[in-house]
Amino acid sequence: MPHKPLVLANWKMNLGVAESVTLARAMGRAYVAAKLGRRVELAVAPAFPALAVVRAALGRSGIGLAAQDAFWKAAGPYTGEVSPAMLRELNVRYVIVGHSERRQYLKETDAMVQQKVLACLAHGLVPVVCVGETLAERQAGQAATVVTRQLTAALSGVTLAAAPGLVVAYEPVWVIGTGKAITPHDAEAVATVLRRTLVGLFSAAAVRRQARLVYGGSVDPTNIRAFVDGGLVSGVLVGGASLEAKRFAALLQQL
Numbered sequence: 600m601p602h603k604p605l606v607l608a609n610w611k612m613n614l615g616v617a618e619s620v621t622l623a624r625a626m627g628r629a630y631v632a633a634k635l636g637r638r639v640e641l642a643v644a645p646a647f648p649a650l651a652v653v654r655a656a657l658g659r660s661g662i663g664l665a666a667q668d669a670f671w672k673a674a675g676p677y678t679g680e681v682s683p684a685m686l687r688e689l690n691v692r693y694v695i696v697g698h699s700e701r702r703q704y705l706k707e708t709d710a711m712v713q714q715k716v717l718a719c720l721a722h723g724l725v726p727v728v729c730v731g732e733t734l735a736e737r738q739a740g741q742a743a744t745v746v747t748r749q750l751t752a753a754l755s756g757v758t759l760a761a762a763p764g765l766v767v768a769y770e771p772v773w774v775i776g777t778g779k780a781i782t783p784h785d786a787e788a789v790a791t792v793l794r795r796t797l798v799g800l801f802s803a804a805a806v807r808r809q810a811r812l813v814y815g816g817s818v819d820p821t822n823i824r825a826f827v828d829g830g831l832v833s834g835v836l837v838g839g840a841s842l843e844a845k846r847f848a849a850l851l852q853q854l
């Protein structure tokens with residue numbers, strides 16, 4: 600594995616600004632005290648209003664900053680949107696794109712996700728492209744087809760050569776937030792499909808150098824090792840288990 604495992608903490612819309620600062624400080628202390636930076640790369644994704652203060656709270660801990668979304672335009676009359684250029688100003692490194700909650704509640708399409716990916720890359724941000732099947736799709740035996748379609752669409756027109764990096768997150772929709780993860784075996788089967796898709800779109804060398812696959816969906820301190828140990832994914836995207844400092848530190852300690 601060329602990189603340290605990557606852990607992305609997705610706080611979603613769960614924490615207020617003050618709560619985000621408190622959690623960032625606690626995580627920063629735990630990360631430094633246990634010298635976790637030697638073993639794991641960590642970035643946290645607070646809600647937009649908390650990005651700047653969380654960045655300050657993380658200080659020199661070595662924990663990076665991620666955003667939960669970005670719009671595809673750099674600036675202009677797009678009420679309510681946040682541009683990759685603004686995120687760059689805040690030292691954001693990773694941007695979650697196409698999360699299933701946005702696909703579901705905000706009707707984000709593969710075409711929108713693709714525009715966001717291109718915009719992030721153009722601004723030196725690393726997109727974390729989320730793909731995953733619903734329960735109905737899995738039961739119909741379509742998991743591989745669905746994630747391949749989502750990934751191919753999201754990466755249409757993308758060149759890896761000049762990219763700051765690319766993260767693909769396999770997040771089965773039916774697992775997110777349930778507390779019951781997919782079996783590592785099933786996750787690896789889909790991760791294999793995704794890796795093959797990436798190699799087909801770029802090249803094995805480019806994928807090895809610049810792309811990372813992570814798993815997300817009910818990752819917790821008891822199951823994280825099983826996902827990362829298989830070697831097919833090189834990190835995790837964590838929602839619920841990242842919201843409490845002690846539990847999250849316990850999760851990181853597993854790596």
Ligand code: PGA
Binds near residue numbers: 775778839
């Ligand atoms: P969860 O969320 O860990 O709470 O399942 C993961 C995600 O949606 O990224």
